[in-house]
Amino acid sequence: MSVDAIGSVLGNTEAESSNSISQEEFLRLFLAQLQFQDPMEPLDNSEFLAQLAQFSSIEQNRQNGLQLENIARLNSSYQASELLGRSVEVSSDSGSLFGSISAVSFDGSGTTFTVNATDGNVVSGLRLSQIRVIRQ
Known part of the structure; x- marks a missing residue:
């Protein structure tokens, strides 16, 4: 049974970064959507605000995930260092x-x-x- 939790890499940041967009990219898409919307049937402002709020929430969750990953790495480093001299x-x-x-x-x-x-x-x-x- 193999257990290598101490100091192991917790996430695949390369795969995660290829599946996500930055806030700047989102704003570019958002502005393009505004620019090319049908003038006869404009989208509701509340729909735009909901999209922006949803993106902000996702970005905050991503930041929280990164912080938790850093905390887990620090914790595993501490646990490994506690084995010194044992x-x-x-x-x-x-x-x-x-x-x-x-x-x-x-x-x-x-x-x-x-x-x-x-x-x-x-x-x-x-x-x-x-x-x-x-x-x-």
Whole structure:
């Protein structure tokens, strides 16, 4: 069972940015809609205001989502840093390894740990899913 929540990337910002429009783009579309509306059957002002209010609400929700994502990243970084110095049992390619966490690294793919093993070896690049037991 793989669990890599600490420091993992929470959202795909590239996909999200391609599916959304900026406020400036929305205003351009809004003005084009006003410019090319049928003069014999103009749209109701309340409909325009409703569209603008809806876009503002969506933009606010997007900003809230970004802020929550930042808070989650800070929280996961804090949790990972709390593991520094802890004694652990780690599953590795060569079997079980006992030691203490000496370093925590963060990158785009998540969090990795460096463990100073009791046999004197230093093992880097370990993931949270490889840690079996955490001791004080």
